[in-house]
Amino acid sequence: MSPDPTACPCGSDAAYAACCEPLHDGRARATTAEQLMRSRYAAYARGRSDYVFRTWHPRTRPADVTPVPGLVWTGLTxxxxxxxxxxxxxxxxxxxxxxxGAGGPDVLHERSRFVRRADRWVYLDADPE
Incomplete structure (x- = not known):
C-alpha cells in the first residue's frame, strides 16, 4: 500500500495542509527547533527547496540547495x-x-544545530561529533 499523499512527510500523522504546508508557504513560523527540523525534512520530501534555502542560516548555507535528482525521502525519526x-x-x-536513490535505501543520521535569527528559527549546521 502506498503512503497517503495528503499526509505530512514530517511524521506528525497530520495532513500536510494543516502541518508543514503553512510553514512552507510563509503563512506560519516554526515555534521550536524540532518543528523547524521536521518542516525542513518535509520540504526536502516535497521538493520545496525554496523553504530549505530560506530556513538555512545565511552564514552557513550553500549557494545552491537543488535537490539530488532521483533521491526520494521515505521517513523521519x-x-x-x-x-x-x-x-x-x-x-x-x-x-x-x-x-x-540510485545507491538504494540509506539513512542520514544527524545532530542538527538551530539558532534564532531575527526571532525565527534557522538551521545552522550539523553538530560535530
Missing amino acids: VLASEAGGEDDAEGVVEFEARHD
Missing part, C-alpha cells in the same frame, strides 16, 4: 531534542532520515 523551545536561542535535534 526524531531521536532527541535538546533545548530549542519557544523561549530558547539555540537547539539541537538528532534524527534519522530515510531515503532511497
Whole structure:
C-alpha cells in the first residue's frame, strides 16, 4: 500500500495542509527547533527547496540547495531534542532520515544545530561529533 499523499512527510500523522504546508508557504513560523527540523525534512520530501534555502542560516548555507535528482525521502525519526523551545536561542535535534536513490535505501543520521535569527528559527549546521 502506498503512503497517503495528503499526509505530512514530517511524521506528525497530520495532513500536510494543516502541518508543514503553512510553514512552507510563509503563512506560519516554526515555534521550536524540532518543528523547524521536521518542516525542513518535509520540504526536502516535497521538493520545496525554496523553504530549505530560506530556513538555512545565511552564514552557513550553500549557494545552491537543488535537490539530488532521483533521491526520494521515505521517513523521519526524531531521536532527541535538546533545548530549542519557544523561549530558547539555540537547539539541537538528532534524527534519522530515510531515503532511497540510485545507491538504494540509506539513512542520514544527524545532530542538527538551530539558532534564532531575527526571532525565527534557522538551521545552522550539523553538530560535530
